[in-house]
Amino acid sequence: MMTEIPSQPVESITCSSCEACCCRLEVFLITDTGVPDRFIEQSEAGGLVMARLDDGWCAALDRSTMLCTIYEKRPWVCREFEMGSYECRVERAEHL
Numbered sequence: 001m002m003t004e005i006p007s008q009p010v011e012s013i014t015c016s017s018c019e020a021c022c023c024r025l026e027v028f029l030i031t032d033t034g035v036p037d038r039f040i041e042q043s044e045a046g047g048l049v050m051a052r053l054d055d056g057w058c059a060a061l062d063r064s065t066m067l068c069t070i071y072e073k074r075p076w077v078c079r080e081f082e083m084g085s086y087e088c089r090v091e092r093a094e095h096l
């Protein structure tokens, strides 16, 4: 079933008015982009994922700026996640 999301205009969605909601998702490491080992964990299913803190946010997120501290080396999944996409709006609806 599709999650109900508000009909907020896509043009008004911006990462700068978002507390990095998508950085609470489980991020699988599909390709090697140079993520430092200290941010990598093994998932229960056995794959490699970004480590997350107890509150759910990715361990590589700068908590004062809410920006990615490894932006140039961020995983492929993070690069593909599109601002304003359905997935983005679902995360915002759940956390903002």
Ligand code: SF4
Residues within 6 Å of the ligand: 013, 014, 015, 016, 018, 019, 020, 021, 022, 023, 081, 082, 083, 084, 088, 089, 091, 092
């Ligand atoms: S991509 Fe979407 S959910 Fe992620 S920080 Fe930007 S606006 Fe927020």
Ligand code: SF4
Residues within 6 Å of the ligand: 022, 023, 024, 027, 050, 058, 059, 060, 061, 062, 067, 068, 069, 070, 071, 074, 075, 078
């Ligand atoms: S690696 Fe960076 S962009 Fe990806 S979830 Fe972590 S903080 Fe967010």
